[in-house]
Amino acid sequence: MYNIAIDGPAGAGKSTIAKLVAKKLGFIYVDTGSMYRTLALACIRAGVSAEEKDKVVDVCNSVQVSLEYVDGNQVVRLNGEDVSGYIRNEEVGNMTSAIAVYEPVREILVKMQQKIATEQDLVMDGRDIGSVVLPNANLKIYLTASVETRARRRYKELVEKGVECDINEIAKDIEDRDYRDMHREVSPLTQTEDAVLVDSSDMTIDEVVEKIISYVNK
Ligand code: DC
Secondary structure: OOOEEEEEOOOOOOHHHHHHHHHHHHEEEEEEEHHHHHHHHHHHHHHOOOOOHHHHHHHHHOOOOOOOOOOOOEEEOOOOEEEEHHHHHHHHHHHHHHHOHHHHHHHHHHHHHHHHHHHHEEEEEOHHHHHHHOOOOOEEEEOOOOOOHHHHHHHHHHHHOOOOHHHHHHHHHHHHHHHHHHHHOOOOOOOOOOOOEOOOOOOOOHHHHHHHHHHHHH
């Protein structure tokens, strides 16, 4: 199997890039963030709060997360229900970062991710893919962009959606989240020694995709 691991901070464009690279190569794209988000949704639905570690772990152990591919797009299921439409909001996002620090929660998903990687050629993105999930990946990419660039991209997205926002506040949120992701005790975001650094600040999406494909062909 050929496995590509893409890690990096929030807003660096990992999912956009990973999806396009997978499509070009005919691989599947595994979005691990959506798996963590699905367990967070299960906790919210069960009425458990993030601080109740034992209950969170119980809920996560009692539900089933599964992935499916429809027209090349990942669909994530919670006990068989397609929950793709319920996991991309602030409430779920906050719950996700809170429960993703629990080792037993990560273990459940890491095992699943490792199994998928033995069965299929894939591009997998997240925070701990090159470091923990797929330490032997054929190619590891650490995709980043400056805080200013990521803030500008996020600001544009929100403005296009008609959401009022302040670009300085967005930049501050990004900095805070980077700090939390990089300094948490369990599986912090780091660039492994064998990962190729790609800084997308001054690159177009196509340029980043081509760059990664060029590493595959090397
Ligand atoms: O990439 P995302 O925004 O969908 O990730 C949601 C949250 O899950 C984020 O707080 C980081 C966490 N996460 C993680 O801890 N490990 C991963 N492999 C993927 C995501």
